Amino acid sequence: GENVEQHPSTLSVQEGDSAVIKCTYSDSASNYFPWYKQELGKGPQLIIDIRSNVGEKKDQRIAVTLNKTAKHFSLHITETQPEDSAVYFCAADGSGQNFVFGPGTRLSVLP
Amino acid sequence: GAVVSQHPSWVICKSGTSVKIECRSLDFQATTMFWYRQFPKQSLMLMATSNEGSKATYEQGVEKDKFLINHASLTLSTLTVTSAHPEDSSFYICSALTPTDSDTQYFGPGTRLTVL
Numbered sequence: 001g002e003n004v005e006q007h008p009s010t011l012s013v014q015e016g017d018s019a020v021i022k023c024t025y026s027d028s029a030s031n032y033f034p035w036y037k038q039e040l041g042k043g044p045q046l047i048i049d050i051r052s053n054v055g056e057k058k059d060q061r062i063a064v065t066l067n068k069t070a071k072h073f074s075l076h077i078t079e080t081q082p083e084d085s086a087v088y089f090c091a092a093d094g095s096g097q098n099f100v101f102g103p104g105t106r107l108s109v110l111p
Numbered sequence: 112g113a114v115v116s117q118h119p120s121w122v123i124c125k126s127g128t129s130v131k132i133e134c135r136s137l138d139f140q141a142t143t144m145f146w147y148r149q150f151p152k153q154s155l156m157l158m159a160t161s162n163e164g165s166k167a168t169y170e171q172g173v174e175k176d177k178f179l180i181n182h183a184s185l186t187l188s189t190l191t192v193t194s195a196h197p198e199d200s201s202f203y204i205c206s207a208l209t210p211t212d213s214d215t216q217y218f219g220p221g222t223r224l225t226v227l
Contacts, residue, residue, distance in 0.1 A: 034215065042221060043204050044218045046215060101154045
């Protein structure tokens with residue numbers, strides 16, 4: 001089945017700097033790759049997603065890139081702000097309609 | 112985006128009792144909902160897939176008799192933790208698929224269960 005790895009597990013950046021989180025997946029049949037932001041005590045919130053027919057997608061300060069050949073995808077946050085501090089999870093669609101989540105990255109944006 | 116709610120947001124119960132958690136899709140009909148469990152500082156672990164009008168599909172290692180799932184309508188799925196024990200204490204999160212986008216899961220806010 002699908003296996004998703006995510007790095008780094010923790011990331012600290014200065015406010016205004018960029019943050020990059022990388023994920024790899026194992027199942028070449030996966031076609032959908034969402035990113036979720038989870039704040040403490042809350043449910044995950046979808047922030048951006050990408051499908052396998054696209055190499056890059058951008059939404060304001062957030063962008064995601066996908067390399068299907070290498071089976072990896074990355075989340076890029078530019079001009080980080082303190083409110084970007086949270087845990088970020090990548091995911092890939094597994095068998096059926098399930099997602100397989102990465103272990104998460106705790107991002108801290110220092111003012 | 113689609114809105115999913117959960118109730119209660121936090122519940123404390125005594126060991127041996129049963130607890131029901133509700134997951135509702137507020138502005139759409141969800142034929143498929145998912146139940147996840149999340150331990151502190153860990154990722155989401157899929158427990159089961161809930162399809163309206165049929166039995167839930169449980170992931171390997173999840174006890175179906177302990178975690179009862181009912182998806183009786185297109186907007187409501189319930190998870191009942193039966194005979195709860197302290198090791199069942201966790202954050203339980205549901206998600207739902209919208210009819211217009213079968214890929215995207217929208218998550219509820221989660222329910223924190225503490226078993227004393």
